[in-house]
Amino acid sequence: MSNSAEWIPFEWPAAWKAEQVGLLHDTPFNALCFQGAPPQGVLEAAKAAGLNVPELDWKAWKGIDWSKSNGIAAISDGFWPAYSYKGLADGSAGPTGEPWLDANGWLYLYARERAGERAVWVRSDPPEDPRTVRQPHLHLLMAEAFTYGGRRPLWLPPEFAAAVAAGAERAITDWKKLGDTARWLQQHEAWHAWPAVAPLVLLSDFSGDNEYLAGETMLLAARKQIPFRPVTTTQLKASDLVGRRAVAYLDQAPLSPKLLALLKTFASEGGLVLVGPASAKAFAGLKPVTAHPHPRFDILAMGKGRMALARAAFDDAWTLAEDAHLLMSRRYDPVRLFNGGLLHTHTVGSVDGHRSLVHIVNYGAEPFFHAVVLQVTRPIRSAKSYLSGSTETKTLEISGDPARPEIVIPHFSVYLAVELENAHA
Amino acid sequence: MPEYPCHRHALSRRQALAGLGSLALTPFVSKLQGYVPQAPTSPVSIARCPSYGAELTPTLGRMLDQLGGLGKLVAGKTVAIKVNLTGSPRQRLGRTPSELAHYTHPAVIGSTIRLLAAAGARRIRVLEGCFCCSDPLEEFMLDAGWDPNPLLNAAPNVEMENTNVLGRGKRYLRLMSPQGGYVFKGFDFNHAWAESDVVVSIAKLKEHATVGITLGMKNMFGATPITIYGDGCGKDEPSLEAKGGRGSTMHEGAVAPSKSAPQEVDPNSPRRGDYRMPRIVVDVCAARPVHLTIIDGISTMIGGEGPWTGPRMKIASPGVLIAGFNPVCTDAIGTAVMGYDPMAKRGQPPFDVCDSFLELAEARGLGTRDPGRIEVVGVPVKDALFDFRKYRGGGFPGEGS
Numbered sequence: 031m032s033n034s035a036e037w038i039p040f041e042w043p044a045a046w047k048a049e050q051v052g053l054l055h056d057t058p059f060n061a062l063c064f065q066g067a068p069p070q071g072v073l074e075a076a077k078a079a080g081l082n083v084p085e086l087d088w089k090a091w092k093g094i095d096w097s098k099s100n101g102i103a104a105i106s107d108g109f110w111p112a113y114s115y116k117g118l119a120d121g122s123a124g125p126t127g128e129p130w131l132d133a134n135g136w137l138y139l140y141a142r143e144r145a146g147e148r149a150v151w152v153r154s155d156p157p158e159d160p161r162t163v164r165q166p167h168l169h170l171l172m173a174e175a176f177t178y179g180g181r182r183p184l185w186l187p188p189e190f191a192a193a194v195a196a197g198a199e200r201a202i203t204d205w206k207k208l209g210d211t212a213r214w215l216q217q218h219e220a221w222h223a224w225p226a227v228a229p230l231v232l233l234s235d236f237s238g239d240n241e242y243l244a245g246e247t248m249l250l251a252a253r254k255q256i257p258f259r260p261v262t263t264t265q266l267k268a269s270d271l272v273g274r275r276a277v278a279y280l281d282q283a284p285l286s287p288k289l290l291a292l293l294k295t296f297a298s299e300g301g302l303v304l305v306g307p308a309s310a311k312a313f314a315g316l317k318p319v320t321a322h323p324h325p326r327f328d329i330l331a332m333g334k335g336r337m338a339l340a341r342a343a344f345d346d347a348w349t350l351a352e353d354a355h356l357l358m359s360r361r362y363d364p365v366r367l368f369n370g371g372l373l374h375t376h377t378v379g380s381v382d383g384h385r386s387l388v389h390i391v392n393y394g395a396e397p398f399f400h401a402v403v404l405q406v407t408r409p410i411r412s413a414k415s416y417l418s419g420s421t422e423t424k425t426l427e428i429s430g431d432p433a434r435p436e437i438v439i440p441h442f443s444v445y446l447a448v449e450l451e452n453a454h455a
Numbered sequence: 456m457p458e459y460p461c462h463r464h465a466l467s468r469r470q471a472l473a474g475l476g477s478l479a480l481t482p483f484v485s486k487l488q489g490y491v492p493q494a495p496t497s498p499v500s501i502a503r504c505p506s507y508g509a510e511l512t513p514t515l516g517r518m519l520d521q522l523g524g525l526g527k528l529v530a531g532k533t534v535a536i537k538v539n540l541t542g543s544p545r546q547r548l549g550r551t552p553s554e555l556a557h558y559t560h561p562a563v564i565g566s567t568i569r570l571l572a573a574a575g576a577r578r579i580r581v582l583e584g585c586f587c588c589s590d591p592l593e594e595f596m597l598d599a600g601w602d603p604n605p606l607l608n609a610a611p612n613v614e615m616e617n618t619n620v621l622g623r624g625k626r627y628l629r630l631m632s633p634q635g636g637y638v639f640k641g642f643d644f645n646h647a648w649a650e651s652d653v654v655v656s657i658a659k660l661k662e663h664a665t666v667g668i669t670l671g672m673k674n675m676f677g678a679t680p681i682t683i684y685g686d687g688c689g690k691d692e693p694s695l696e697a698k699g700g701r702g703s704t705m706h707e708g709a710v711a712p713s714k715s716a717p718q719e720v721d722p723n724s725p726r727r728g729d730y731r732m733p734r735i736v737v738d739v740c741a742a743r744p745v746h747l748t749i750i751d752g753i754s755t756m757i758g759g760e761g762p763w764t765g766p767r768m769k770i771a772s773p774g775v776l777i778a779g780f781n782p783v784c785t786d787a788i789g790t791a792v793m794g795y796d797p798m799a800k801r802g803q804p805p806f807d808v809c810d811s812f813l814e815l816a817e818a819r820g821l822g823t824r825d826p827g828r829i830e831v832v833g834v835p836v837k838d839a840l841f842d843f844r845k846y847r848g849g850g851f852p853g854e855g856s
Contacts, residue, residue: 325695356590360597367575368547368600380643401550430552434600438550 034102034149037061037082038212039183041153042068043191048075049196055079057209058216063153063183087406088153091137093240096144103145108152108182111165111174113372113393131393133374136252138178139226140236140245142259150180157338160187165204166395166443168209173418176215177257177376177389179222184208191356210419218416221387224378228259229275229362230354233289240281247280255374256355257364276302276358280344285309299332302358309341317359326353345364358435361407364388367439368403377406386447395444402439405430409453413437416447423449494816494822494823497781498522499788501839506752507562507736512768515566515749518778521832528653528780530575530748535651537745537808538564539659539731540583541673541761544599548762551770553599556756559657562756563602563751563776567608567657572610573684579610580647584619584677587685589697592617605722609731619697627693629717635821636720637734643683643693643744648743655711656782657744660752660773660789662843663760664853665706665728666736666812667795667805670786672749673812675739676732679705683713691715733812737819740782744821748785750777752792757847765853773841775834784829787813793844798826804844807851 040059042052048071054060061066061082068076068083076083086336089108096103107130134152141150152175158161168184177181186194193201231250234244244260261270263281266289271277277293277333278284285293286307290312293303304327305313316337318329326349327338338357344350360366364377364387372394379386388404406413413426417440426448435450500518504511519525538559547553554560585595592615593603607613616622624646656671660701672736679701682688682765686699691714691826706728725731737789742749752775758767776794779785787797790813795805797813813824823829826836 083614187742356594358595363597366545366598368545368550370545401547403547403550434599434602435554 034061034082034084035147035215037084037149037181039063039103039151040278041183041185042072043186043195045188045192046072046195050070050076051079053080053194053205054081058212059184059209064149086151092245094110094141094144098148099146100148100153102139102149103140105137105150105152106154108137108154110154110157111170111393112157112395118449123423130138131253131372131374131392133252133391134174135178135376135391136248136260137372138175138180139252139258140248142179144236144262148348151183152180153183153185156185156187163187163190164395168208169418170393170395172208172212172215172389174391176218177391177445187243190210193229202288207419212419214420218447221378221389223396224380224387225256225385226259227364227377227379228257229273229364230256230258230358231270231274231277231281231354231444232260232354233263233266234280236260243344243350244280247278247351250348251351251355252365254351254355256351259376263289266267266292268295271296271301274301275362276304276354277302278300278304278350278354279306279309280350282306282308282343285312291429294332297335297337300334301337303337304338304340304354306340306344307342313337313339324353324357327357327446329357363407365407366403366405369400370402371398371400373402373439374400384452386450386452388450390439390442390446390448392442392444396445397441404448404449406435406437409433410435411451411453413448413450415440416449417442418445418447471741472698488602492820493828494783494818494820495781496823496825496828496830497779497784498832499779499781499785500832501788501829501834501836502791503774503834503839504776505772511562512569512755514565514785515563515776515778516570518776518833519570521776522780525570525574525576525747528574529571529732530654531577532575533578533580534568534571534576534653534655535582536564536571536657537579537674537678538581538583538657539669539677540585540595540599541677541730542586542763544586544595546762548770549770551756555754556610556770557659557661558599559659559751560753561596561606561740561775563657563749563753564587567604567655567749568606568609568613571655572725574840576653576791577611578612578614580651581606581613581831582618582645582647582678583619584681584697586637587681587698587700588617589620589682590617591615600682616645616647617663618647618678619685620695621645621682621693624650627716629685630742631717631740634741634821636738636741637815637819638721638731639712639717639725639735639738639742640717640775640820641717642679642739643713644678645680648678652744655747655749656744657749657751658789659778660750660755660775660791660793662758662805662847662852664764665732665850666809667807668786668790668795669760670750670789671818672786673736673741673780675730675743675745675782676701676705676736677745682692683716688712689713689715700810706732725749726769729809733810733815736812737816737821740816741819741821746780748777748779748782750785750789752777752789752841757843759852767847767850767852769853771841772848773839775839775841777839781815781822783824787822787826788822788829788831788836791826792839792841794840794844797826804851 090107319440376389548556596603610636626650658674681697682693708726757769790797
């Protein structure tokens with residue numbers, strides 16, 4: 031198989047020998063990654079088994095050469111996806127006031143945007159103590175990547191890898207379940223063609239002096255579950271703005287004439303554009319919107335839309351992300367979760383507009399037993415759930431206000447998708 | 456700074472004089488004549504209302520008519536409505552929408568807005584100090600799954616504000632209690648509280664882990680801006696953004712409000728929520744008097760003020776609305792409807808583990824809590840009774856949490 035987009039990566043355990051290549055038989059894992067040079071025997075056995083062993087140039091996300099048009103964009107500095115205990119001193123929360131999740135959604139979204147047709151793989155170092163890794167965490171690695179259209183090489187904790195190699199019954203059962211999840215995700219890859227429902231565009235060149243703020247803004251916007259699409263300044267086209275509600279231009283430099291024209295048109299037609307002080311001159315003469323005064327932005331009317339001109343240079347990514355969200359309005363969020371806790375959503379829509387899909391990832395990686403309710407912010411006709419690893423779909427009951435219907439989410443451990451049939455395509 | 460007369464229009468002349476005496480003349484009269492003035496009283500209306508449907512607005516309208524109507528109170532005035540949206544907008548008691556459990560139902564807010572407008576209110580402000588944040592109230596409602604537009608469009612000149620922060624104001628405005636204060640003699644508020652002629656407290660019929668019950672008076676606690684009275688308040692001046700709750704400053708007294716605001720009367724007073732909170736509730740209501748209290752008891756929760764409270768939480772449908780012009784009287788009748796004795800003292804339900812803010816408010820002359828002195832119009836208490844404690848299965852709110 032030569033198409034790297036179809037490769038399902040597996041990180042070869044250091045202690046495995048060539049004969050363990052057979053363990054990959056009947057699994058969807060068809061590409062091997064190695065820490066260091068692959069042992070010759072393993073390499074030969076892998077090739078004999080028809081497995082791919084790509085040459086990967088793992089780099090930190092900031093160091094990826096996005097101008098390449100082929101090969102795999104291999105990002106080495108992802109997070110180990112999990113509930114993090116390293117937030118505040120009491121371990122309860124990060125600066126957002128919510129449980130702190132180490133999540134990679136923003137990184138996959140960004141990399142997918144930059145990589146074009148190239149496959150995006152993300153890895154990270156495992157936890158310091160691999161014994162803390164439970165089986166659901168391994169499913170989470172794959173499910174999170176799947177949700178955002180990327181891939182995560184499956185890594186096995188050494189003790190588990192040794193047990194699998196030794197043929198321990200329970201370990202083999204767990205190993206097969208991992209293969210089942212990978213296969214299930216592979217079977218649902220058509221969803222990757224559905225574009226994200228993202229009313230907010232984060233616009234930046236994502237480089238040089240802008241790199242830090244832009245990266246942090248993406249990270250924290252995702253942390254707050256603000257649905258956004260990152261777009262690079264050099265790539266922005268009018269078609270990228272169709273259906274969007276707001277654009278936040280994150281960079282320090284003034285808008286280029288081309289961007290200025292695009293964004294003025296976007297605002298005039300009803301959108302909201304947020305810019306820093308360096309671009310403010312371009313909007314001199316606009317009249318203020320006589321609504322709520324904002325502590326950090328002057329809000330000006332522009333055609334049917336608004337310009338939000340920051341009074342000071344952006345320096346706080348969390349505040350910037352939240353300002354952009356609130357100025358745009360939560361009204362345009364495609365969904366919201368009640369009692370969501372450690373669940374994150376990512377909503378995509380079919381190209382024909384008839385259906386949408388809500389990926390729900392459980393970073394707790396264990397079953398929850400409280401009621402979680404998904405509210406959809408538009409009318410729908412039906413809803414059904416897909417549980418990873420299961421061939422059955424389940425029709426979900428819809429209740430509440432038809433304009434904002436609600437669905438009680440079935441309990442699950444790692445990943446669930448809810449497909450919605452939209453009432454108005 | 457405007458002054459706020461106590462709701463004399465709703466009182467008899469004798470009652471009003473008694474109330475005035477309690478406000479201004481108490482030390483003089485008591486000392487010279489041995490006269491102990493009675494706290495003012497005012498009628499309270501109770502109605503059965505099984506749902507938030509079409510019957511809601513006419514029912515509430517009838518109740519307000521029974522009280523003498525809204526016209527004299529609100530015609531030509533700016534009216535502030537304090538709603539109760541306590542806790543995180545994304546946290547629910549099970550799958551139950553917050554408005555059926557611990558939030559004031561938007562239908563009650565909408566009906567009140569329509570009735571206020573029909574009575575001639577010039578401008579209506581829907582206000583709340585939104586949980587731990589500076590978000591515009593409209594956005595907070597969206598986060599809770601509501602659409603604020605029907606409320607904004609329920610009448611002309613309706614606006615919303617999160618009073619945790621400056622909002623449309625340029626500075627915080629100070630309101631002092633004419634009666635002094637138990638913990639604070641006054642507070643610095645968002646401009647909307649000081650620049651409104653009339654205050655309406657729309658509360659939920661609920662129990663409360665710290666102060667026993669939360670009705671119209673306790674609802675006003677949320678009017679205090681957390682930029683000044685919150686866990687993340689500014690030390691010298693109000694913080695720009697609202698962060699955290701009011702636990703360390705108000706409940707525990709571990710952190711002082713911003714120095715720019717009035718400080719505590721006695722920094723050596725007990726640092727316990729069961730002592731402080733009932734007194735602060737009274738202090739807030741004395742500084743920013745409430746002119747109309749509406750208690751939403753159509754659907755509510757049992758066992759606490761929100762889904763975080765304790766192990767005995769349940770959804771219940773008492774199917775009742777309560778309204779009155781005096782917040783103490785209205786809360787006292789609300790307490791009675793919940794199956795509790797409003798005359799209860801500390802150690803007696805619902806004040807099992809706290810001082811009674813009703814007793815403290817009465818002692819301050821804000822209103823009587825004595826049901827024997829409060830005229831109930833509409834449905835009698837016995838016919839509206841919904842015994843919270845019995846429904847809950849004993850214990851007290853928050854017990855064991």
